[in-house]
Amino acid sequence: RHQENLDIKVVWPGMVKFDRDQLARTKRWIDEFNNGELPADEFQVHIYWNRTYAQHESYKQAIDFSGGATHPESWGGLRQYAENMVNHIHGLFGNIPIIVGEIGYDRDGSPQQARPIGNTPSERVQADWLVRSYLALFAAGIDQCIQYMIDHVWAGGGGWLFGSSGLIDGNNSIALIPWYFTAGTLEVLQNATFVQVVPSGRNDVEIYEMRDGNKTIYVVWSPTAENNVVQNYQLPVTGTSATLMELQTNQPTTAKTGISINNGTVSVTVTETPKFIVVE
Missing domain, CATH: 2.60.40 (Immunoglobulin-like)
Known part of the structure; x- marks a missing residue:
């Protein structure tokens, strides 16, 4: 790093899954080629909570969304999953800050859709599940969570993966329920521990x-x-x-x-x- 840029943080490229085998390979590599020091200031993992992701450990299954999205307390729970992940990563690399670099649900008919529950529309379910995900990660010791993404790909959303995962509409003019729920949660918990x-x-x-x-x-x-x-x-x-x-x-x-x-x-x-x- 240049002397004038000492405050720049280097973030480890986002792993698509908490995969113990992949982490073990990473640890072997840095032990052999970098004197055991992880060449990053922060560690990043992506989490899209769905049935396939929750049931399998390999990163190869993390990109399989065919099982469908599910609420964050299902399949043993996102909080317990993230807590195990934090403990494992800290055990390998010390007390490095951990970022969840991507997390989210779609509103429309994609495999990662937060599907309607009875008469509760998908947009409201999406908002509920996002807030509950934030809470689970907060409780698990995650240092930062980045919701993917800020806006829909197109105005009105879309039925493909990540086409309607935004907090606002694609034309940036309409704030959606997930936006308001996220803002309200920050109002209450921004300075909380x-x-x-x-x-x-x-x-x-x-x-x-x-x-x-x-x-x-x-x-x-x-x-x-x-x-x-x-x-x-x-x-x-x-x-x-x-x-x-x-x-x-x-x-x-x-x-x-x-x-x-x-x-x-x-x-x-x-x-x-x-x-x-x-x-x-």
């Missing part, structure tokens, strides 16, 4: 605890893909005031509602769209 997965006592309720200064943020959702709703779930919290922050389909900010804490719990209607309860 992950604390723990909180046991919910139910298979159909997932809870993450985050921290932002003196605020505790609980993220609650149903990790299912069947339009599941859990009414009046009693969420244990620690604090004296609570605010419910809900993602909106047509606004980049969350809808905020003060909620009561009764005997150390708040009552929440849990759906497949994550909700944020901020407690102080």
Whole structure:
């Protein structure tokens, strides 16, 4: 590197799959030819969560989308998968930052489509699954996540792979539900750190605890893909005031509602769209 460019980061080319054999070959190569030092500042992996990707370890299967997209808690879960990946890569190359360089779902009829669930349209399912993917990767210790991609290939999308994976339409004029959900999630969690997965006592309720200064943020959702709703779930919290922050389909900010804490719990209607309860 030139002296004036010391701040430039070198990112390892994106692996299409967490493949232990491929990583072992990489480790052997750098041990032999580069004194054991990975010639990069950050490590990059691509993840497209679908049935084929989740079930196979070889990178050769990672480019097979024929199994169809699936929600991020399926097949053992994206969080556990990414956590295993982080631990393995750190074990080989030290505490190097890890980037997920591509992740996403299509809206229209491609193999990576987030398909409609009942009367919930694909665009809303896509938005839900993206936010749940961000949360899973955050909890797993991923340092940065890049959603692929910012806009549809063409105005109106398209039924081919990555043709409708955008947060905005192809003419850059229409923000879509995934855009608003992503913006709302950043509003709440931009300065937060992950604390723990909180046991919910139910298979159909997932809870993450985050921290932002003196605020505790609980993220609650149903990790299912069947339009599941859990009414009046009693969420244990620690604090004296609570605010419910809900993602909106047509606004980049969350809808905020003060909620009561009764005997150390708040009552929440849990759906497949994550909700944020901020407690102080």
